Amino acid sequence: MEMKSWPLTVLSVLSLVVIAGAVAWAEVTHAKPHVAAAAAPTEGKPVFTVCATGNYAAYVELTETKTKSPTAQPGKCVTEPVESADETYEIKIYGLDGATPFEVGEDEVEATGKVTATGTADNPDETSE
Numbered sequence: 001m002e003m004k005s006w007p008l009t010v011l012s013v014l015s016l017v018v019i020a021g022a023v024a025w026a027e028v029t030h031a032k033p034h035v036a037a038a039a040a041p042t043e044g045k046p047v048f049t050v051c052a053t054g055n056y057a058a059y060v061e062l063t064e065t066k067t068k069s070p071t072a073q074p075g076k077c078v079t080e081p082v083e084s085a086d087e088t089y090e091i092k093i094y095g096l097d098g099a100t101p102f103e104v105g106e107d108e109v110e111a112t113g114k115v116t117a118t119g120t121a122d123n124p125d126e127t128s129e
Contacts, residue, residue, distance in 0.1 A: 046085035046111040051077040054124060056095040058104065058117030063090040071096065072117070085111045097121045 052058040052072040059071045060080070069080035082089060088111075093104040095117055104117055104124040119125040 045081035045083070047079040047081050048089070048109050048112060049077050049079050049114040051114065051116040052095075054095070054117050054119045054121075056097060056117070056121040056124065058093060058095050060091045060093050060109075060115055063092060063106075077114075082111045087111055091115065093117055093126045095121060095124050 050058060050060050050069045050072045052074050055074055057071050057073050059078075060069045061067065062080075062082075067080075070078040072078045088108050090106070090108055092106050093115060094101045095104050096102075102121070102124070105126045107115060107126060107128045109115055109128055114129045116127045116129075117124065118127060
């Protein structure tokens, strides 16, 4: 008597569909995975700080270059190197509701400034220094 393993095949196919969907969603939304602060070399470059003091993770995107900072987890800060200490950078601040990004706001930050995402995912806000 031969046993068919169709449930395993169906689960394998469903797993591939879920993974492909997650990758496609990340591409469409430009989601950035959670990156450790030490991932980018910062030696000799000015850095600004991104903090998440709300109940959600946050990151920023430099408007001009579309460069994304590492993701700051709730209660943590990360740094992002920039090219020039003499510039002000326009940024968009994003929060993450699970893996889904949402826009918190837009601001400007000095090369050595600090941006803090505050509030909750339902009522996000930001401050900058």
